[in-house]
Amino acid sequence: MSDRTIYSINYLAQIDVTYIERVGELSKDYTIALVGNPNCGKTSLFNMLTGSKQHVGNWPGVTVERKEGSTSYHGKNIKVIDLPGTYTFSACSEDEIIAVNYILKEKPDAVINVIDSGNLERNLYLTLQLLEMNSRVVIALNMADEAEKRKIFIDKEKLSEALSTPVVPTIATKNSGIQDLLTMSINYEHSAGGLLKLDYGQVVKGESSKIVQVLLDKGLAATETANLVAIKLLEGDQYFIDSVKLKENPDLNDMVKAGRQRISDETGFDPEIYLADKRYEFIVHLIEECVHKDNTNTDDLTEKIDKIVTNKWLGLPLFFAIMFLLYQITMGFGNDFLGGYVDSGFVALGEYLSRVMVNSPELLRSFVIDAMIGGVGSVLVFVPLMLTMYFMISFLEDSGYMARAAYVMDKLMNAVGLHGKTAVSMIISSGCNVTGIMSTRTLDTKKDRMIGILISPFVSCSARLPVYALFSGVFFGDQQFGILTVSGIVFFSLYLLGIIVAVIAGKVLSKTLFKGEKSYFIMELPPYRIPTLKSTLIHMWEKTESFIRKAGTIIFGLVVIIWLLSIMPMGVEPGSADSILGKIGSIMAPLLRPAGFGSWEAAVALIVGVGAKEAIVATFGMVYGAGEEVQLASAIQMYFTPLTAYAFMVMTLLYAPCAASLGVIRRETNSTKWALFALFYSLLIGWTAAVLVYQAGRLFGFQ
Template identity: 35%
Template sequence: MTVAFIGNPNCGKTTLFNAYTGANLKVANWPGVTVEKVEGAIDSHGVHIHLVDLPGTYSLTSYTMEEQVSRNFILSDDVDVIIDVVDASALERNLYLTLQLLELGRPVVVALNMMDIVEKRGMEIDLHRLPEMLGVPVIPVSALKRRGLSVLLHAAIHHKDHVHPDRLIHNHSDETHHKHNHHQDFAMVYSDGLEDKIDQLQNMLKSAYPDLFNYRWHALKLLEQDPEITKKFPLEGIERVVDRSYETDIINQKYSFIEEIIQEVVVNQAKRAAATDYADHILTNRWLSIPIFLFVMGVVFFLTFFIGDMLRDYFESAIDILSVYATDGLLSLGADEMLISLVCDGIIAGVGGILTFLPNICILFVTLAVLEDSGYMSRVAFIMNDIMNHLGLSGRAFIPMILGFGCSVPAIMASRALENKTDRYRTMLVTPFMSCSARLPIYILFSGMFFPEHAMVVAYSMYLIGIVVALICLLLLNLFHRQQADNALLIELPEYKRPSSRTVMISVKEKVKDYLSRAGTIIFAASILMWFILNFGPSGYGDMAHSFGAILGRGLVPFFAPIGLGYWQISLALLAGISAKEVVVSSFAVLFDGVNINSTTALATLAASMGQMGFTELNAYCMMLFSLLYIPCAATIATIHAESHSWKWTALSVVFQIAVAWVLTFIVYQTGSRLF
């Protein structure tokens, strides 16, 4: 059987899915994380169960892509049981989606999650009265503490064929009693006027579409003038019944019923935690919020460098020892000089050089995961809303940009949460300007070599420049295509909470796993390829200065010279970086005669020799700046094409990013050359 998990963002749905399947999915305390359905399978109670985790959604009205994904799957014949994951601490908001699901006429089981938070607040929920009013099983669970999981699946299995609600008991007064005898059939009953229209539309649908499933739900959608349903099921004479959109009426009456439910089932209802209100008073303050955000990100990069550099010493020592042992071992075996060069100067120098930055990368991943799970990151979209509105976008567009600090691929995919196609394209265009974790080794290497006393500040400036450049580009695009944000920002600000160590570990584990897999595949292959083209030329194996790589690099020098990067080694490293940004660093290790980038002494010597070539602090800063802004990695380019379904737009994005990178680096280098 197939069970679909659906619920509001931040209701614990993905955590519940992880608890069942053991999947290490991305879990974060902010909306827009699960942007497509994720599937898994388990065997329980003697049944093979196919589990589907759907994107978080507040309703089944298809405005955003995530809502469309959820609605289309729920309406398909693939679902046997719907598990509606409800945040028990925010019952009033979550029940709106529940009432919509009940109207689908499919088996529904309510998973009442986060009961531990309800208990902490001194609230109580009447677990006998709530299922009486909804007509479906209501199972209390705690996804985080893994309580009630077996009972929930047991209820889903036994509720599989229950398409009609269980016993409904409503205590309506004479004023709210309806002449229609629908209370024994439906949890949600509307006013007499709406019920009359629903009955008329159902009769018209039965006549026109005799094989249609769930006439009541389709009638409601026609009353709401839902574009998809109206187009798919046209009715002759419908204008006599649907003289306007009744969506607002339906919404208001649903919330009236929800208020009735809350009054009957919730005891000692508390307001949102005072600590969250107090924190938001400061952290989302109109004047303080952005300086606080910049300070928080500054702390993130202080920890990334301060703690990461301490741990990096151990990795550097390990790589040095490995390189010595590899050289000695190959020499003792009588290996050829070419093989020794390939292993030591190519593979170990390239891949090993990247692995030494793992501590810094891990610290960055941990701090970002803590911010996400604490609830702070969702505030960033809120505090950026005013700025983004002036750029023709809502604050929600800033979420993919923030995700870009981790990796551009999921960041591009997260643009699906935007309702407008134009907004999605504009967001995808500038998201690669955010400094992804793959660029961090470049910053660490060059800031450590040329700005040893101020390495953290120099690297942090790259992240700020990325944000500023993205916002300026959006501003210029909006000037050419004047547009005000046509949708207000609707985003949940979850309560601040202590980050879950398990959630943080899952997030960091997946990112580190991806980083290591890139080191073992793309970077490994790139290091070997780079060694090959640098050690072979038209005359065979020999001098690097006459190799294929040198010939190619010199061909690129005229393009890079005006921006201070007119060295064939640098040109070739940047070209190789298109495969993956870490390859710039691994290539650098191979390009400069297998230099040991794990050795502080070797790097100081290299910086001095590069200085004699004319490569100064200004050139190093331009190198980092261009690496920040130029073409994203191949995986990001492929994702842009997959999301836009257009090679033309993908090519335009690549050209746009190269142009922005070249122009800004040119301005910095030419200005710096004249000033210094």
């Protein structure tokens, strides 16, 4: 085995690089793009390259995340773009279109193709497509240690030679090889115009050369890229069809059609399948040449863990146990313990400010304490919960468990018309609906994704907890039912109701609005990996930050609006029946009478709750003029009965997604119509459920 070097990180010296010291000539916005399959360690590599210097946004017009960061090379700033992970560049999904568009239009100075050394065959498929499109590619042979452990030996020189592009072994999680990779990406002198040209056989060659001629004659493609465009047109690639405006060039269109027909006739395959087959054929040859496998042991560890995690008897209990633990830790440690500090911090800050501002004008004091501290506080109080939950979720995602969760749950979910991955997004929803809705991005088909988005708001999130805590504390607090506390049963029944309503809504939606639309479950189950603390922390912060940004602005804005409505018109007692808010409440109150809580105060609390559910309790405090918890409890006892309290909690659970959720629904579906639909159908469901509870309760003689 002397000719197969096992990974030596000091690899740069061995390759014949036309090394040019570029530091002096590096432009200010030198850009490197990262591409690769999902689960190839691309994100870890990005994190290692950029550290904390990264920024997450969205690609314009779509909901795909755009991750950008920076690193430095000999004191120069290098921009790094993390393109979405894709299996292919066939431009079928949003992710693929973004990646293709970026590589072709933005022309990054270098492209790093991250590939999983243990999964070369499938990873190289993307590599070939990339090399056909771009000549400034450096391959990062990532997870080199994992491959070595699995006795997969890769001859890097041969691979590099065959693809005529540099190959650098890396272990992103151990920060090894990253500097070499950066040096290579910046300094490697690629041969000019050297796009990879694969031999697709005589038929394709004949057809593509005809098309190339027309493309060049009409000036539709440059000399270097004409062959690529021709191949992609024969492949039926929509991105290239659009970019040459094929429909407006009838003769070219006819030629492509005829070419596709000839390929089908001669090969017996659809052209896109034939070309994919040829690529894989090339890869299989390449692997025979460059890879030596000691087939005696494969990935034992993953195999062993899967034996337990997806076991017939253990799989489902284990899933529920993990989710229960996730929820318990989030609530116990994140919400009660850490959140408690933040909460008391804000209470103390409010008290301090009201003492300091005792001589300030009433209006200013009210604005600072009620609107600003109240508004910002109501968002920030959730941050510890988010951090805790996202730490665990990021860990589970990066370890490979979340893919198994979807796999284990799919059959159960599919029985009610839902997708396995929806189980995961519903769990995330129990922390916060906004993030649950965002997590539906991992669903492939429109049907599964839309249903996931529309049912997430029914799952009881942490913002509803203060309402449950207040009402069940007042009415069911010290009662026991056997060994269980009644308020515990009340909490549990509300969670269960939320899930049941979500499932029923999903079933109904899949049988009505999305009837006949396709759903499928085709998903890679990546090897288990131990996530690095750095990556887990970065992912935790990314998700929490996007919650703070999205929810924060909306909730804060709404709290200010509600505050304004409660003090207007000038001179009224803030939050009284005479304020605009009180008047709106009085108009809405009769609608709520069938549910047993038809007071203007309850109506106002619910209206405010559309803004943010956690504001409901504070609103009751305001409208009942009860600043202290004890006063509020006795006010609630006066205005509600156990039955109307339960009906009110059911209403709170179901009646409307909060403003932040509505905003996210609008953004994720790219449609105001769907956001309004979500609002009105849940209003209807919530109201109906509350009325049913109240009326049925009365029939059974409850008060």
